[in-house]
Amino acid sequence: MKKNKLKYWLAPAGLVLLLLAFTVHSGLLAANQSKEMTVTAKSVSVTVSSASIEKKIPKLTLTGSIEAETSVIVSAKTVGRVEKVLVENGQQVQAGQELVRLESVELANNVRKAQQSIESMQAAYDNAEADYNRTLQVYQQGGISKQSLDSAQKSLRQAQSELSSAYANLDTANSLYTDAVVVSPVSGRVAGKSVSVGQVIGSTGTMGNSAQLMTVENIQQVYAVVNVEQKDMGAIQAGMEAEVTVDAYPGEVFKGRVEVINPVAETSNRMFKTKIKLDNAAGKLKPGMFVKVNIVIGAETQVLAVPQSAIYQKQGLYYVFAAEGGKAIRKLVEIGELLGEKIEIKSGIPENTRVVTSNINNLKDGDSLLIDE
Secondary structure: OHHHHHHHHHHHHHHHHHHHHHHHHHHHHHHHHHHHHHHHHOOEEEOEEEOEEEEEOOEEEEEEEEEEEEEEEEEOOOOEEEEEEOOOOOOEEOOOOEEEEEOOHHHHHHHHHHHHHHHHHHHHHHHHHHHHHHHHHHHHOOOOOHHHHHHHHHHHHHHHHHHHHHHHHHHHHHHHHHHOEEEOOOOEEEEOOOOOOOOEEOOOOHHHOOOEEEEEEEEEEEEEEEEEOHHHHHHOOOOOEEEEEEOOOOOOOEEEEEEEEOOOOOOOOOOEEEEEEEEOOOOOOOOOOEEEEEEEOOOOEEEEEEEHHHOEEEOOEEEEEEEEOOEEEEEEEEEEEEEOOEEEEEEOOOOOOEEEOOOHHHOOOOOEEEEOO
């Protein structure tokens, strides 16, 4: 009897415990679902911008380097030892300005000797001429034979020849003496100076090396030299405008025009060397500088563009997130050229589409957006 009573008492208690456990589990489940709903409903804070129509100027973008308009190699015309070097690299010089002087004592002595030789040969010529004139007069009077006259004439011709040779020697000596001073053939800046005091130089250089002493670079105007591929040759022609930039002057654009297009491809790379001429009065552009060149190859057009920050790439494809109805909607787009801080959109979205420009790496398709206006 007692066992039956205990059985009837345990049954309601178990039922109560079961109901209590179910209630706790249901509460936890509801709490978790509420938490998940809260996380799902959380919005991502972003900024947006509208796809707009921008101006586009078709350009051919190339890289190259700066080259002086005129670059002249300076070398000595005569053999000698360097006495003075009068310039330094980067120095501005004028045409005819002295650059290097060679030791010239021996050359000056040779000039004096040549002048003395002329004086001697002139005296000998004067005597031979006087003797010939006397002989001719006596011959005309019948006082001497024709042979005597011919002998006097021969002596005169020999004296004349020796005098001419003496003048030629003087010219040579003067030329060598003058060449002992090396002058600049053009106006420009000194570059690549490789000569020093005491060095023996000459037309073939010291110990067979190059006779180049330095170069003089005229950089009042310079060339931006680029190589153009065969596929782009039909797009460029002389006179086209070009914009040149260098890393040394961020944000500064140097404007020029295409002046020289080599009609024959270089054998080394099968590309066509092209030169853009630039004014360089300020001297900012230096030969050898690396440059980026944009050659304008067409008329201005209108294209759709978005900020570059709106684009993200995945597996070789490009996307934007459009802000539609408070949601981030992923759109596949085809991009074109860079337009300053924007990028051309060839297809994928229409004009005035509002695209997300921040936090795009944290977005998924369909995420709720909190737009920071």
